[in-house]
Amino acid sequence: xxxxILLADMNSFFxxxxxxxxxxLRGKPVIVGGDPAKRHGIVLAASYEAKAFGVKTGMAVWxxxxxxxxxxxxxxxxxxxxxxxxxxVRIMKDFSPLVEPFSIDEAFMDLSGCxxxxxxxxxxxxxxxxxxxxxxxxxxxxxxxxxxxLAKMAAGMxxxxxxxxxxxTDVPDKMWPLPVRELFGVGSRLEKRMRDLNIHxxxxxxxxxxxxxxxxxxxxxxxxxLSANGIDYSPVDPRSLEKVKSIGHQITLPRDYxxxxxxxxxxxxxxxxxxxxVRLGGYVGRTVxxxxxxxxxxWMSRSHSVNFPTASANDIYRVAVELLRRHWPEWKPxxxxxxxxxxxxxxxxxxxxxxGESEKARLLHAACDRIKDRFxxxxxxxxxxxxxxxxxxxxxxxxxxx
Numbered sequence: 001x002x003x004x005i006l007l008a009d010m011n012s013f014f015x016x017x018x019x020x021x022x023x024x025l026r027g028k029p030v031i032v033g034g035d036p037a038k039r040h041g042i043v044l045a046a047s048y049e050a051k052a053f054g055v056k057t058g059m060a061v062w063x064x065x066x067x068x069x070x071x072x073x074x075x076x077x078x079x080x081x082x083x084x085x086x087x088x089v090r091i092m093k094d095f096s097p098l099v100e101p102f103s104i105d106e107a108f109m110d111l112s113g114c115x116x117x118x119x120x121x122x123x124x125x126x127x128x129x130x131x132x133x134x135x136x137x138x139x140x141x142x143x144x145x146x147x148x149x150l151a152k153m154a155a156g157m158x159x160x161x162x163x164x165x166x167x168x169t170d171v172p173d174k175m176w177p178l179p180v181r182e183l184f185g186v187g188s189r190l191e192k193r194m195r196d197l198n199i200h201x202x203x204x205x206x207x208x209x210x211x212x213x214x215x216x217x218x219x220x221x222x223x224x225x226l227s228a229n230g231i232d233y234s235p236v237d238p239r240s241l242e243k244v245k246s247i248g249h250q251i252t253l254p255r256d257y258x259x260x261x262x263x264x265x266x267x268x269x270x271x272x273x274x275x276x277x278v279r280l281g282g283y284v285g286r287t288v289x290x291x292x293x294x295x296x297x298x299w300m301s302r303s304h305s306v307n308f309p310t311a312s313a314n315d316i317y318r319v320a321v322e323l324l325r326r327h328w329p330e331w332k333p334x335x336x337x338x339x340x341x342x343x344x345x346x347x348x349x350x351x352x353x354x355x356g357e358s359e360k361a362r363l364l365h366a367a368c369d370r371i372k373d374r375f376x377x378x379x380x381x382x383x384x385x386x387x388x389x390x391x392x393x394x395x396x397x398x399x400x401x402x
Contacts, residue, residue: 003150004112004146005148006111007106007155008092008128008141009141010088012046012051014032014044018032020136021080028072029049030047030071031045032075033061042061043055050064050068053068080376081104084138088132095111095128097238110236125142139161141163142155142164144164144165148234149230150166150167152184153175168230175228179201180199182202183224185227197212206229213225246289246342246344247274247278247344248338249274249338250270250339251270259330260321263334264317265384266337267337268317268382268384275312275316276377278341281344282347283347285309285342286342288304289302291337292324292336
């Protein structure tokens, strides 16, 4: 099997998820973005129907509205995206145990040793696309190649609903004529530095003297040279997510918050989200980070470590509140709040206490997680999220409250 690596890249993923959940949205210009009134005014995703009007990711919502007046604007529902992503990864694991999620809408798959079970790489790619479309309801473009780099490049060559095979012998004809910016790993700043060397295409980079690239860019220059020639030795690593060092979440508030009580409501909601994600990954952590930004866009970030690793929102919340009260004046308005948990390790053991409080908390978290797994992230909420200062209740829809 010459090309055993596949990359499945979901097309306009966030918008496609909403179209899959609500059939009335299919075939219509769907734009996922924030609410300008709540200072979340950026387009996160646009369906291909909206892209036909010129709408692009990262564009201001007001600009997207001017380009596409008939567009259907939807607030992001991140819990839905995570759920759909997990379903897609499970489908991929039916073909091979070597599946590496690359982002929320992309995942690599290594078919080495699996071809005799399901056919060639091309056969498997076609079956994978059909299953994702039939069972999840979104379209994807699949790239097939001998390594991760070429699979990634191939997946971007035909969208939407594409299937491209890119072998090493195809590199001169299909990759080298492309602008160097389209090479995976080359951003705008690197592109500018390439132009200074009169490198404008991937082919020019592939043929550039390696010693000059190494002198100018160091080890990165060697990597770029290999990439331009279609060479990549990195394996598909199913355990890549286990190497994560921290998990966090932040939000720009719908209005400026003043006073500890109001800010602490948001902190508690963030702690619930972060710890839920930590538990889903099978982790516990020790270091709590609290980040705040004021109305003048000045940042404050502080951290503190607890005695024992935890994935309990109550534990994280107590530390975050202590950081807030110690380092942030109560009168000072807050525009953005962020909470993260670092020092993550796999949860292979648990510190018990004399009166069993940690066991009660563990059972409570497990019960809440099972409910959310089955009925969605908004199916069970803390009562404080129903107060006027809560900011997450209306983001993904309604739910039951306890």
